[in-house]
Amino acid sequence: MCKLEVNIKSAPKNYPIFINNHDIEKLKDEILDYIGDKNFIVVMSQKVYKLYANILNFPKEKIFILKDGEKEKNIKNYAKILDFALKHRLTREDSIIAIGGGVVGDLAGFAASTYMRGINYIQVPTTLLACTDSSVGGKTAINTSYGKNLVGAFYQPCGVFINVNFLKTLDNRQFKSGLGEVVKYGFIEKSCLCDEELNLMNFLNENAQNILNRDILTLADLIKICIKLKIAVVNQDEKEKGLRKILNYGHTYGHAIEKITNYRKFTHGECVVGGILFALHLAFKNGKIDKEYKFLCEDLISKFDFPKIPKFDKNKILDIMKTDKKAGNDYITFILPTDYASVEAFKYTIDQISL
Ligand code: GLY
DSSP: EEEEOOOOTTSSSSSEEEEOOOOOGGGHHHHHHHHHHOOEEEEEEEEHHHHHHHHHEEEEEEGEOOOSSGGGGGGHHHHHHHHHHHTOOOTTEEEEEESSSHHHHHOOOOOOOOGGGGOOOEEEEEEHHHHIIITSSSSEEEEEEEEEEEEEOOOOSSEEEEEGGGGGGGGGHHHHHHHHHHHHHHHHGGGGTSSOOOOOOHHHHHHHHHHHTTTTTEEEHHHHHHHHHHHHHHHHHOOOOSSGGGGTTHHHHHHHHHHHHTTTSHHHHHHHHHHHHHHHHHHTTTSSHHHHHHHHHHHHHHTTTTOOOOOOOOHHHHHHHHSTTTEEEEEEEEEEEEETTEEEEEEEEEGOOOO
């Protein structure tokens, strides 16, 4: 249905992103045709395994099943995947195929980045969040007891295969979590400096109901728009030296909420939406946006009926934000809205932040 190309100057080669709604049973052949006559292993989420292993029809002995949940993105599973690849005698010519959400993609990608100093990996995202964000751009990582994504690598996949039909069986909470990242792209569009005008905020306003009803063609268009924006950003700044930081809109406060609730109470996307609402409040208080724009953004968010994040203890939230890996010693960096679909990075000291 559609093929986009990632073309990062600092990365060794370009790679394609295929977006389609073909029968899922065709996916194995599509991937195997792409990697050619090479060896591979598949890292697959347990949920995807239960629902799709028979339809996908990869040889069972080549599948490493990863239990679901963020806590599985750990060093033990990383080591197990490396052993699994060694047991299957993968060489540098071969591939790891990651089928699942962000946890599977990040973990399998990190294993690929270090296995024999780096082998190919293919991303097959099956959640909305992975389709629109984490499968593209090469951020791979594992979590440690000190925090999320603290060990990892920028390591690009050699292809991304998005089949929108996977989204039909995604549970509602996970679907909404993906929508959190999707609305983020709407609010940062102009700052992504994409050659094409995509007008995602309009698209979201006009298609909110079709999106919530999971109309497949609408979702395919939505994913295409988000990926075009993500490609524009990572092509310019693979390693998050500057521009890529805008993808963290809503994340400084959002990560603090995730941490204070032990990553259990709210999904990542729900926390990002909480973080965007906080950023709108902070930007308005500091005269970066007017109340009309704040209202426009809040109104768009309300169309997707995200759960409300309650207020948490101010000092605890500030303490967590201070230790975020993106914070400095005396200040916290926030990505804040400045204009229609535009954001910029601002540094604030603790006393300047009103919660
Ligand atoms: N998910 C944010 C990024 O890829 O930079």
